[in-house]
Amino acid sequence: MKTLIKTADPLTIQTDCLILLCTEKKLSGLLKTLDELLGGALSAQVSAGRFEGKKNQTCLLDSRGAFSAENLLVVGMGKQKDATLESLRQATGTAIKLAERSRFKNPVLCFPEQDMGKIGGGKGYDKNAPWGAIAEAVNLALFHFDEYKSKQEDDPKDAPPRLDSITLLCPAKARERAIQKYVDQGLLLAEAVTVTRNLQWQPGNRATPLYLADEAKKLARRHKFSCKVLGVKEMEQLGMGSLLGVAQGSEHPPAFIVMEYYGGKKKQAPIVIVGKGITFDTGGISLKPGAGMDEMKYDMSGGAVAIGTLSAAASLKLKVNLIGLVPAAENMPSGRAIKPGDILTASNGKTIEVLNTDAEGRLVLADALVYAQRYEPSAVIDLATLTGACLVALGHSAAAVVGTDQKLINKLMSAGKVCGERVWQLPLYEEFEKAVKSDVADLKNIASPGVGGGTIVGAAFLKSFVGDFPWAHLDIAGTAWTGEEKPYVPKGGTGYGVRLLIETLRSL
Ligand code: BES
Ligand code: MN
Ligand code: ZN
DSSP states (O other), rough: OEEEEEOOTTTTTTOEEEEEEEOOOOOOHHHHHHHHHTTTHHHHHHTTOOOOOOTTOOOEOOOOOOOBBBBEEEEEEOOOOGHHHHHHHHHHHHHHHHHHHOOOOOEEEEOOOTTTTTTSTTTTTTTTHHHHHHHHHHHTTTTTOTTTTTOOOOGGGOOOOOSEEEEEOOOOOGGGGHHHHHHHHHHHHHHHHHHHHHHHHSSSTOOOHHHHHHHHHHHHHTTTTEEEEOHHHHHHHHTTTHHHHHTTOOOOOOEEEEEEEEEEEETTTOOOEOEEEEEEOOOOOOOOSSTTTGGGGGGGGHHHHHHHHHHHHHHOOSEEEEEEEEEEEEOOOSSTTTOOOEEOOTTTOEEOOOOOOTTOOHHHHHHHHHGGGOOOEEEEEEEEEEOHHHHHHHHOEEEEEESSOOOHHHHHHHHHHHOOOOOEEEEOOOOHHHHHHHHHHHHEEOOOTTOOHHHHHHHHHHHTTTTSEEEEEEEETTEEEEEOOOOTTTEEEEEHHHHHHHHHHHHO
């Protein structure tokens, strides 16, 4: 699928489908002209109450030769004053998926700037930004994971519908170069999200810790950042007893993935991204119930986001120094697995009483957070599908953020508003740190029954391994995957986090 840009008259352009984005108001400008050419077919839909330009509302009409496009697809964005880059991405995603399902091949998308107001902000208004958002949304919406589907060769009509290209109609020849730059950035960002989604969607028998490590290495070569992988021996030398403890029940050895991208000034302290990479979470000896356990293939989502974010930062050539760490392991019950009551020693010397082997994410993150300290980072951000409690609190609507640095947390929350990947803060009250103190070791990996606040308890445990660096923990248990598709987000692994982190890095 190619994303092209072209300056041309929408009335004379040849395409099987002309997509027109519009806001909620009276037919005017291009829409009015098209409606007149169609003999009022569009205004008839409007008066019948079938199309008002409301958010993600669609109206598909055959042109019957009234203009050169074979079909016209109008998609609403809601009220003009409420239009944001996010509503633009959603309308674009809605349009492009309908075009694909309708088996069009080469649609042309027209975004009539002059009718749209100041999308993307008042003060820092950037008139080219919508074009990047459109390119991003098109390519996010067309995500397909069909690696494991056998091909139906016989009849092309039975093949799943796929677009060949999408052409974005540029408002003026003179602006093509500037717009192309934004489109290219949108494409690179969407590509990195796709990398993350692909890693998430891989089944657990394929996406083992070593698979993740190999994919990270491939991406590092492609986008020119460095990647090394520590094996069991090196982890033992570093004393990563907490990570090794989780891994010891599995036949698949763990991997500690270290990615480094230096795009900033030499002396600038890096930002470290840490992503939980549990390639499958059975719960271990504290075994999970069977129903829905398959979803625990997504328990490496934080790691996939770290890998995708490094790829994005490097391919976009962001001027930042960025480190990605992925402690990857499989959490299995076996004769060698850790048991409730076992005590592990992490790489900072702290001892951990494992009261529940299903609280394994915080155990692998502990050693990764200690490792992060060697970079003397300006910020540490970890992402993890850490607690079911997060899903209870926020559903699939936002990730929870808990941390020690309010400035960093604020940056994450405002980046979330811009990119549409929402973040909601929970408090790190002192009593939760007390709740993870053990009677027999320094820490225990769960709180006593009745404490509640499971997401905060997880964060409070992690805090002991961060040192004094500014830190924010993102619990993505609810956002990493979803059961309901959205305009440009599939059901299943969403890639949530990559766009959030890139937007945050751009704002720092
Ligand atoms: N990976 C799970 C968290 C999870 C559960 C994410 C459901 C998404 C959906 C994590 O390893 C886990 O099992 N957490 C436990 C912690 C508990 C034992 C304190 C949980 O949330 O039940
Ligand atoms: Mn678990
Ligand atoms: Zn887990």
